Amino acid sequence: MITKERITAYINSLDKDLPPKLYKLEQEALKNKVPIIRKETQGVIRFLLNLQKPRRILEVGTAIGFSALFMSEYSPRDCKITTIEKVPMRLIEARKNLANKDFPQRDKIQLKEGDAFDILSNLVEAKESYDFIFLDAAKAQYMNFLPNLMKLLEEGGLLITDNVLQDGTVINSRYSITRRDRTIHGRMREYLYTITHMEELETIILPVGDGVSISYKKS
Secondary structure, X not given: OOOOHHHHHHHHHHOOOOOHHXXXXXXXXXXXXXXXXXXXXXXXXXXXXXXXXXXXXXXXXXXXXXXXXXXXXXXXXXXXXXXXXOOHHHHHHHHHHHOOOOOOOHHHEEEEEOOHHHHHHHHHHOOOOEEEEEEOOOHHHHHHHHHHHHHHEXXXXXXXXXXXXXXXXXXXXXXXXXXXHHHHHHHHHHHHHHHHHOOOEEEEEEOOOOOEEXXXXXX
């Protein structure tokens, strides 16, 4: 928790309620300790969806499908969402949730199964483009994904990256980080430095949830 728990709890208490079926899925995920976007991050994404009104959304990291279903609920009717996942256990739940008739906006969503780097490369080759990209996958791979994401992101589009502050440890010296976590720590710092210093992007980092970066691709 980066911000004080009482402040976060108060802000969350002001947020809008989820649709009942989405709320039920959220509670099941929390009960089973499945990582999904946090309440405060949901508010940021919902605000940006209403502001941007995207036509084509790309999500890297489906998990169980909660965030894709969430975005389908708050995006325009004609919006199309492509979401990528490779972890077999996550895919079992994602397939089930994305086929659930209780979610009326599920037809917006296309699930692509496999390695994200390979799928992103294929999307670039197919000359696909997106005006809203949500990155919430393997943190150590963010830098590897970035070149293709930049090619896929339209001018005027948004790249939203979740969990960039790593419970606040991203500010620590690498020598204070356990050896097994140093690679991901270093790569996340590299990613944040890169997206905040690229001429093509205007980026802000918010201490919301576990850290959210919002990058706007300049015209």
